[in-house]
Amino acid sequence: MKEREIPVKATYNVATFDILIDGQEIDPGYQVMSISIVKEVNKIPVARIIFKDGDASEETFPISENENFIPGKSINIKLGRDSENQQMFKGVIVKHGIRAKENGETELILDCKDEAVRMTIGRHSRYFENSTDSEITEELITRYPALTPDVEATSYTHDEMVQHHCTDWDFMMMRAESNGKLVTVDDGTVQVNAPDTSADAALAVLFGSTLIDFEAEMDASHQWASVEAKSWDYAGQSLFEDSTDSIDINEPGNVPGEELASAIGPEQFELRHTGQAIGEELQAWTKSFLQRSRLSKIQGRAKFIGFGELKPGQLIELQGMGARFTGKAFVSAVRQDIYNGSWYTQAQFGLKPTCYAREYMDINDLGAGGLLPLIKGLQIGKVVQLENDPEGENRILVRLPIIDNAAPGIWARVATLDAGENRGSFFLPELEDEVIVGFLNDDPRDAVILGMLNSSAKPAPITAEDTNNEKGFVTRCGMRLHFNDDTKTITIDTPAGNSIKLDEADSSITVEDQNGNVTKLDSSGIEMESATDIKIKATGKIDIEAGAALSITAAQMSISAQSSMEVKGATTKLTADGITEVKGSIVNIN
Structure with missing residues (x-):
């Protein structure tokens, strides 16, 4: 059944509103020129209020000078009709600006954001152990007292997960996306769950009746027939593999995503991770990409009279749009606007096809900390000097030809097999040797020699063979x-x-x-x-013991003792081919 009216109580689209600062309504004498509120999946809700302000004759902006409007104040915005207003936004003032136009209009502009904006401020590094992504997400959200988590459970438990120098918001977003979840924020509640396209539509809009403005497009360029992911299993020395070729998504229109994928898309969209991401992670990853692909098939927006019940993450039914676009569409953003006394709502449907990490390039901090232009990748170096490090840090001087082949170069630390206080391996390259150089945090001042290089100009001492013996x-x-x-x-x-x-x-x-x-x-x-002599000398005793015979043969042999000498055996035989002499001051025989 076609819906020919937006289900609102008022007969006329005349807006009323309340603005509360720290719980108190603002002066009703302030002239509000416009109010805009935008809530969007995977983004912080924002609001902008423009007041008529500024008195040229008095050379001041009186409303701007009011203490109520400085950044940091909490703000509530309620919208409605006939003074039956409902809360549409709750957050904090983050920006306060004034403007004078050429036509003489002067304004105070307040930019506001949901309390969840606190998750976007400041970078953090943390370890998480034996936790699911949903547990990690709840922990991140509950770090902020003004926020309430509403997180759909995930099943896979990570032995360890690392957050490295990024905002809590960015880390939460990327972990949610990897599990096929979307983040919606509504007045301090942070909801993380999978999109539900099987629910009833929260609103139906009809071309030729309730729609004021409308546009939609179907795009085949990001439709995949299937998504395949691979990672390396170092324990099994083989690949982890997973693929997804279907996803439970109800799509608007009569051209399925699978059909569009066959038009120009690859047979299989490939995801690769060179680390160890096991099968369950890969499965969630592939489903997430295919889900985003299908939700981005049709994108557009619809404008109609103000309706406060529609939220991001819900469905809107598009009626009268023709076979290509009619149907229930996923609402990715809702914009509420009040201007010229009227209230209008715009619903954005469909997701952007790009993943979060590609859309926001500042997730990772700047290389070299932003202190100077960074140096990327590994560099070739030539060894210039091994001694006399001016800082006494066991560095060696290396010239980087690609930077300046005539300059002495930079002092670089040397990575080695083992290093510690007065211990470790000590192997330095020779002067003019070719080395490979890396840089800590991509800072060209912090060089580390990672290894030495052979080439035809400096061949290895052993010829390489496949047998590698x-x-x-x-x-x-x-x-x-x-x-x-x-x-x-x-x-x-x-x-x-x-x-x-x-x-x-x-x-x-x-x-x-x-x-x-x-x-x-x-x-x-x-x-x-021995080619010549053998000498055996000891300051103590020398014991020679044989389990069998002991034979000594020499051209001439002399045995002497400084004090006494004893020759003893069960039987003893003394023979000579020539004269045998036995001498002593006293000779006792038997």
């Missing part, structure tokens, strides 16, 4: 620590030929010097070979 470290003079996973060997050697080799295949350890001296430990025992 060889790894190691080689110093400037050729000292080498070499690993081979194929032969299962570790070798430490110097250019002159001094080496230690651990060989798992031969079950051996071999120590060899440049003079030809070799010590080898293997399954046969320990073998020592």
Whole structure:
């Protein structure tokens, strides 16, 4: 059934209103030129009141000088007809301005915002553990005493979630969007829930009857046939994948979003996250994107006489618009205007197709903190100097050719394998080596060397192979620590030929010097070979013990003791091919 009247009680569209500051009505003698109130999903409600103010003869703006209108004062705006007014806006004055026009008109302009504006002021960083997004959202909202949360529950529990240097509002918005939720604010109540397009329409408007002004458009450029998301599962070393090709959304008009998607859209809209976002998160993500796509299919606005019952998040029934646009549409914003004594309402329907992060580019803070122009990405550097850091901070001097190839460069810290007080790894690049340089907070003054680079001009000491068996470290003079996973060997050697080799295949350890001296430990025992002499010296005792035989062979052998010497055995045999002498001051035999 077509609705040919807006359901209001008054016969004439003559507006009445009340404005209360800190709970008190303003002077009825003040002349209000206009009132505008805008409430929109995913935005803070705003209101603007324009007063006729300013006295040129007295050279003053008397209403502006009233203490009631300074920023920070609470304000309530009620609209209606025949003095039957209902609250349309509750918030706080945030801006107070005056204006004089060429035609002589002078005005006081008050800009007001809902108390939720406090969530947009100041950046914060926090950790959240073992919490769902709905729990996190409630915690954010309840930080502000003037706000009341009304948050639809989400199911997935995050082991950890991080808010990094952003406003509570931006963080809440992005987490809501990732779950397919919309945020609507109404007089201090922050509601976060999924859109309901199956509800009854809050109002019906009819072309040719109740509509004063109207426009609508159908756009295929942001309609997706399906949405696919992928992320990396480092535990399983595989991809998490999820896709959504249908969403429970009732659309106005007779051309479904799926049909429009086939016109110019891709077969599949792709979302990628290189971190670990598991299946349940990906599922909510894909549904959120497809939901936004369908809700953005038809966008427009409808203007009619003032109606205070319509809210963002509700549905409006479009009648008499033709087959392409007739039907129930999702209301994304409502604007209430009073001017020239009349009250008008404009309903905006359909969502913008762009996601929140693309619409607001100031979510993240400025690079380099806004202190100077930032430097993006990694940069190539050439090492200029290793010593004499003027600040004594263990930095090295690096020239960035792309900035100035003739200048000395900047002092940069060096990221290393381990670093601490009087400990850690210590490997510095050589002068004129090529290094990769990053910058803390994108500040070109805070450089960090992340690593060194090889190239055809400065080739690596080991030739790369797909088998990747060889790894190691080689110093400037050729000292080498070499690993081979194929032969299962570790070798430490110097250019002159001094080496230690651990060989798992031969079950051996071999120590060899440049003079030809070799010590080898293997399954046969320990073998020592000297090109010249072997000397063993100890300040204490030397014990030699053999489980079997001990054999000593020499061209000539001398054994001496400073005090006494004892040779003892179960049997003892002393033989010689020549003369055998036994001498002593006393010789006892048996």
